[in-house]
Amino acid sequence: MSLSEYEPPQPVVEAAVRIALAEDLGMLGDVTSIAGVVEDSHARAVFRSRGEGVLAGTACATETFRCIDPDVAVTWRLSDGEPLSAGTEFGVVEGLTRSILAGERVALNFVGHLSGVASLTRRYVRSAHGRCRILDTRKTLPGLRALQKAAVRAGGGYNHRDSLSDAVLFKDNHLTVLGITRSVERARARWPGRMVEVECDALDQVLEAIAAGVDRVMLDNMTPEQVREAVAAVGGAAAIEVSGGITLDTVSEYAATGADFVSVGALTHSAGVLDIGLDFE
Amino acid sequence: MSLSEYEPPQPVVEAAVRIALAEDLGMLGDVTSIAGVVEDSHARAVFRSRGEGVLAGTACATETFRCIDPDVAVTWRLSDGEPLSAGTEFGVVEGLTRSILAGERVALNFVGHLSGVASLTRRYVRSAHGRCRILDTRKTLPGLRALQKAAVRAGGGYNHRDSLSDAVLFKDNHLTVLGITRSVERARARWPGRMVEVECDALDQVLEAIAAGVDRVMLDNMTPEQVREAVAAVGGAAAIEVSGGITLDTVSEYAATGADFVSVGALTHSAGVLDIGLDFE
Amino acid sequence: MSLSEYEPPQPVVEAAVRIALAEDLGMLGDVTSIAGVVEDSHARAVFRSRGEGVLAGTACATETFRCIDPDVAVTWRLSDGEPLSAGTEFGVVEGLTRSILAGERVALNFVGHLSGVASLTRRYVRSAHGRCRILDTRKTLPGLRALQKAAVRAGGGYNHRDSLSDAVLFKDNHLTVLGITRSVERARARWPGRMVEVECDALDQVLEAIAAGVDRVMLDNMTPEQVREAVAAVGGAAAIEVSGGITLDTVSEYAATGADFVSVGALTHSAGVLDIGLDFE
Amino acid sequence: MSLSEYEPPQPVVEAAVRIALAEDLGMLGDVTSIAGVVEDSHARAVFRSRGEGVLAGTACATETFRCIDPDVAVTWRLSDGEPLSAGTEFGVVEGLTRSILAGERVALNFVGHLSGVASLTRRYVRSAHGRCRILDTRKTLPGLRALQKAAVRAGGGYNHRDSLSDAVLFKDNHLTVLGITRSVERARARWPGRMVEVECDALDQVLEAIAAGVDRVMLDNMTPEQVREAVAAVGGAAAIEVSGGITLDTVSEYAATGADFVSVGALTHSAGVLDIGLDFE
Amino acid sequence: MSLSEYEPPQPVVEAAVRIALAEDLGMLGDVTSIAGVVEDSHARAVFRSRGEGVLAGTACATETFRCIDPDVAVTWRLSDGEPLSAGTEFGVVEGLTRSILAGERVALNFVGHLSGVASLTRRYVRSAHGRCRILDTRKTLPGLRALQKAAVRAGGGYNHRDSLSDAVLFKDNHLTVLGITRSVERARARWPGRMVEVECDALDQVLEAIAAGVDRVMLDNMTPEQVREAVAAVGGAAAIEVSGGITLDTVSEYAATGADFVSVGALTHSAGVLDIGLDFE
Amino acid sequence: MSLSEYEPPQPVVEAAVRIALAEDLGMLGDVTSIAGVVEDSHARAVFRSRGEGVLAGTACATETFRCIDPDVAVTWRLSDGEPLSAGTEFGVVEGLTRSILAGERVALNFVGHLSGVASLTRRYVRSAHGRCRILDTRKTLPGLRALQKAAVRAGGGYNHRDSLSDAVLFKDNHLTVLGITRSVERARARWPGRMVEVECDALDQVLEAIAAGVDRVMLDNMTPEQVREAVAAVGGAAAIEVSGGITLDTVSEYAATGADFVSVGALTHSAGVLDIGLDFE
Numbered sequence A, B, C, D, E, F: 001m002s003l004s005e006y007e008p009p010q011p012v013v014e015a016a017v018r019i020a021l022a023e024d025l026g027m028l029g030d031v032t033s034i035a036g037v038v039e040d041s042h043a044r045a046v047f048r049s050r051g052e053g054v055l056a057g058t059a060c061a062t063e064t065f066r067c068i069d070p071d072v073a074v075t076w077r078l079s080d081g082e083p084l085s086a087g088t089e090f091g092v093v094e095g096l097t098r099s100i101l102a103g104e105r106v107a108l109n110f111v112g113h114l115s116g117v118a119s120l121t122r123r124y125v126r127s128a129h130g131r132c133r134i135l136d137t138r139k140t141l142p143g144l145r146a147l148q149k150a151a152v153r154a155g156g157g158y159n160h161r162d163s164l165s166d167a168v169l170f171k172d173n174h175l176t177v178l179g180i181t182r183s184v185e186r187a188r189a190r191w192p193g194r195m196v197e198v199e200c201d202a203l204d205q206v207l208e209a210i211a212a213g214v215d216r217v218m219l220d221n222m223t224p225e226q227v228r229e230a231v232a233a234v235g236g237a238a239a240i241e242v243s244g245g246i247t248l249d250t251v252s253e254y255a256a257t258g259a260d261f262v263s264v265g266a267l268t269h270s271a272g273v274l275d276i277g278l279d280f281e
Helices: A010-025 A031-036 A058-068 A097-127 A145-154 A179-190 A203-212 A224-234 A251-255 B010-025 B031-036 B058-068 B097-127 B145-154 B179-190 B203-212 B224-234 B251-255 C010-025 C031-036 C058-068 C097-127 C145-154 C179-190 C203-212 C224-234 C251-255 D010-025 D031-036 D058-068 D097-127 D145-154 D179-190 D203-212 D224-234 D251-255 E010-025 E031-036 E058-068 E097-127 E145-154 E179-190 E203-211 E224-234 E251-255 F010-025 F031-036 F058-068 F097-127 F145-154 F179-190 F203-212 F224-234 F251-255
Strands: A042-049 A073-076 A089-096 A133-135 A168-170 A196-200 A216-220 A239-243 A261-263 A276-280 B042-049 B073-076 B089-096 B133-135 B168-170 B196-200 B216-220 B239-243 B261-263 B276-280 C042-049 C073-076 C089-096 C133-135 C168-170 C196-200 C216-220 C239-243 C261-263 C276-280 D042-049 D073-076 D089-096 D133-135 D168-170 D196-200 D216-220 D239-243 D261-263 D276-280 E042-049 E073-076 E089-096 E133-135 E168-170 E196-200 E216-220 E239-243 E261-263 E276-280 F042-049 F073-076 F089-096 F133-135 F168-170 F196-200 F216-220 F239-243 F261-263 F276-280
Touching (some): A010 C010, A010 E010, A031 A097, A031 B168, A031 B179, A042 A097, A058 A073, A097 A133, A097 A145, A145 B010, A168 A179, A168 B031, A179 A196, A179 B031, A203 A216, A203 A224, A216 A224, A251 A261, B010 B058, B010 B097, B010 D010, B010 D058, B010 F010, B031 B097, B042 B097, B058 B073, B097 B251, B097 B276, B168 B179, B179 B196, B179 B203, B196 B203, B224 B239, B224 B251, B251 B261, C010 C058, C010 C097, C010 C145, C010 E010, C031 C097, C058 C097, C058 E010, C089 C097, C179 C196, C179 C203, C216 C224, C224 C239, C224 C251, D010 D058, D010 D097, D058 D073, D089 D097, D097 D133, D097 D145, D097 D276, D168 D179, D196 D203, D203 D216, D203 D224, D224 D251, D251 D261, E010 E097, E010 E145, E010 F145, E031 E097, E031 F179, E042 E097, E058 E073, E089 E097, E097 E145, E097 E251, E097 E276, E145 F010, E179 E203, E196 E203, E203 E216, E203 E224, E216 E224, F010 F058, F031 F097, F042 F097, F058 F073, F058 F089, F097 F133, F097 F276, F179 F203, F203 F216
Parallel strands (some): A133 A261, A216 A239, A239 A261, C196 C216, E133 E261, E239 E261, F196 F216
Antiparallel strands (some): B042 B276, C042 C089, D042 D089, D073 D089, E042 E089, E042 E276, E073 E089, F042 F089
């Protein structure tokens, strides 16, 4: 077993798989296999990509089969983070046919969704041409955050804060009373060692945030032109994150502004599935 | 409190919200609000749609705030299943500013994702022009199935089986040994009162399934022309479900074939978020 | 490991065993063994039936010992669903004496209760002489439904719906406003692919239900004579389930009426234990 | 809210109800009510006993409805431990019809089973004519122990040890190596303040146990005559518990022997349901 | 695997470790190792005591590594309850460096705290010079009771009651209405087989408690002189427990009074950590 | 309800209290109160400090009583973070006597331990005379981390990283292969926006870390003299944390060196309880 940078912690996998299996097996288990498949039948099935993308979620698939039947053998030819093309065979499952069929859908739901996240991330990363880094957000699907954040890494992206505990990020609604300077000061005082970032809609806010000594400014809903201007004004005094509705079409333009990061909620809230099948031989 | 057909069971909501809050609050809670927002500040914020679609997930948002701070008041102007346009204000949250900010992201993640599922469903439903019904599948996101299935109903869709326990659905891999006729017979014997369906790639399979007395046939990856032919051959002896890569572009054509159902994995595995904000006043 | 039709899904077993062990081990574990049994003592003990019946629950017993001490070896000579007589030795446990004693009661509680359910089911099945099938109900013991439903299958019975989600079953209290015809119509519209059943107290209700196109009628608290009359009236247009206080004394008479199913709450709400011991050698 | 001696701790109730509701509501909730009952319909329903017995489990029923819909009002006319006859109305539920129907089965499963345990206990207690006390055992149904033990108290019985941690009870299998005297000595040394009891099959064992200073002897599978002899031999030096297959027919005879306790596994492993209905008005 | 008297039940360990790992791994796992340690690097590390004390908590450490990565091998040279000196190497961990580092802190937190409890207990035990036994209390740290009670045993102490269910212990607040005699009588009647103890502040209470037939009296906040007087007055009619702010300085004096037990809340509420390291080789 | 900076997130409190109540109520609940306290007796009890310190844990106490009996009223005169002296009455509980007694120990275990953590923190803070800030560590008690970290804040301390996910902190064992410079570089690349810190034993390491651009250096087990030298060498280029066995006796000396932070494992691994009582009136 490896602890790869592209995989979530194993206890998270263990818990997520149990919830997913409870959903899918229900009270009776796989009634179809019981009716249609002879009890001692064995099978071998291959995970095969039907599209192009990046693999993620293998640890969840392994755990799915292990939890249903520890005698099922799962072996991976590729690891999370590796590229897939249509037709790529990246894993093999062998064991009782009923056991494989009982786990198939859950395993595919994990691998398909998480590879979808990784693959969409990779597309943003490619479109950024190495000029800036792609970040995820807290706009994740409930219960799947740790898994999705690992998938973002598998796709070549980087993780923004995990949770509200993780870093200070002031937005409009936080700043109405105390303003940027005083809020940043209080954040530094209260939460040493945590990044302090301020969301800015306009250049004067950026300048106030920089003067207050933030680690990063988030330029929200600005045009590439405005971003470029802000980058120049900041002059390296803080990292710059650009955010707000940036798409695959526009990411390249933003990446070229000199900003350090583009953060993209879509990576985790709107990634479609990567089409993956489990083909029986 | 209502038990609407468009909402998931309350105990499911209770559990899902606790998992999501554990993810998002982390160890310390909302460090940003603690730094930037005065402890006794109160606020009022409005849920506002920024796009067009269908509302879903309100029960999760209510529970989110209730769990963080029971003194927060959440009131809904619209219910799950009702249409949203850009600018529609559909709910109000009032209470301590810190409490609202602490729950904002989790509430939005639920409402945004589930409204996204409902909205995509509604688009398929509209494209089918009432000629057939749109079904979901078991291709759901792990841990979110009950919530997603309620959102599909909110969007005007219908639920296929919940879990492997719920109905018998023979696919290729189940039929290699025993074949259709004998498998259906065994399913009827073992699982009375459960729907029996067979996935068919070709007309002869359809005919064998009908002869075996199935409740429904699933026509997989057929052209509209092939579907029409199968519909004629079945002649009402079983319900007909069409499946396999049907998109918003093609659903209309399939809906016109006379099939009863089109099932669409994308409703739950690839719905993008509906953009919704919580705007402070 | 097998996925037999007589066993519950493994994740259900895993969860149920953990709850039962938490109850029985308490804070300190088995204080008696610690006081009376030498730490490195080994033992071999045999599961032996002290009465006649049907075996069920072996997966729970296996998991019980596995969870306390993975070095305990549990081997089964018989599987769930097989007959037991007084004296039948059907399993062997070997390992540290303390480990076996620590798991003994929990393992026996599972096997004794579930074999009790299976055994009572078998008696009903035998009394029906193959003329109709015996169904369970939702009158199960809280927390044990999936296990009990597997035990019913082990005893030769069949499963009615799992949960309120699983099928539509209109009773008196559902029909007061909308009546049978309209309720059935709504059920078909809302929940395609799910069985629709109506509970009927009188023949006119049966006829209305049949006309409405239900899948099954439940004849509640009718005499065998009334059932026979209803069977004739239905004429095969729907399946017929008889229910309401049917006992081992009366099941044979009801089974002879031509009804398809007799459902018996007692299988799961009132099955006594099958007396089983774990005899040390 | 009261903390009656006949009720389990509230946190246990809270957890048990959530498990039971997850089983019964499934993914979709009550599909029947959604189809057949108008959303804003209200109802009033009465818990009514259809047989004679003792009430138990009301806290679970209250929690069931509270968890589904906090607006449902549940009021009890009788409390756990009070007698029921056929026709006794002991509680009222008022609220949305859908909410009541959604909780009906789970509430009845708790109340019916636990009242069944209480009622069977009461029958043993009555048959003992106050000459000895009736004890439960650890032969409980997995996951329901705390609830069942409260029901035994509601029926007039007493609780033996809760778990393996709770008291020392040497049986045959514990005594093979060290024997009674030394085992008791070790138990006293290791576990001060916990009852030490020895299961005895013969008078010489009883005498050895008494000499070793046990708190209680369990006379296992002895005839009333043998028990009487042992009672005389013990002469008050320890409490005496009689156990082993004692039935409602034989309990009176054993109670008359002078033993202090009769313990009955059947109270919790084989109590049938008490037939209780929730009648809509 | 052994079931030692010094270890908690394995299911308790399993649950506690999962909670602790969820706390410490967070969303991303060990970000430091991912950055600094090559993925396939292996290591061997030794558990080494940096102080003098008693070992406890090894089962938790084993489970910690097993849960992160089953391929990590953990072997113990010493068992819970054995003495440690500064420099003692008592266990070895071998496997992937990242896996060892990911579990290091959680394993040390368990072993350090529980060895701290065991070590403090041992100091009290030694100071009592075998004249009385040292008991723990219910003043434990939330969520850690079973683990702490095992550690107390490992240190040579004994366990008082586990929970409020476990024994009757009347204190001032219980006795205001009914008084000692009647309360004890009611306790005997309601809870046969459970120890009944009364907390006494003065000799007349002790005498009343003895007359009422209690199993044990707790002498609360008395001087050694008062205890000696009470011991004489009791004359062996009940066990005597001394409690109330007894420290390592005073325990010897109390132990010499003839009391049977000294109970010490500090064992579990105020034990400092035993300094233990995991040294990489 | 407030979301104070000195309190943990409410969902964490909810979960921790349920675990603690399951431990302390056991199967039967408070057997002592059932025996000794009349069912409808009411009481009023006051939380009173018996020593000097800082209050923490009130949210856990509130939740404890709410979970046992929602009719118990808990009101606080002081909040977490406020000072306590011997005799300070800081809260009142009113309700059924049995309900109060059932929750007393759990409430006190939370408040006593967490106030102990806050109080010890306050002592370190005072000894530092405002010259540096006191930090906690990950050396927390398993399952209590979020609660302990809030208590540290209540005591005037600051939180170091929450979990392994939260910040990069290279120690010896991480640096053996790649060394400081390259490890820091990799950390910056992999985990943008997270603090990077390096533990240093010697000045050359400090200089290398500074050159590598770390946010903070941890000076481990250095003398105050060595720290002063390092502070001078760093010259404000990074924050400086001092760690390693710093006690109440030595903290003042370290605080005077010019270091920014002193981190103290003892705050959470070795804080004794603050003696607090719940006095009935």
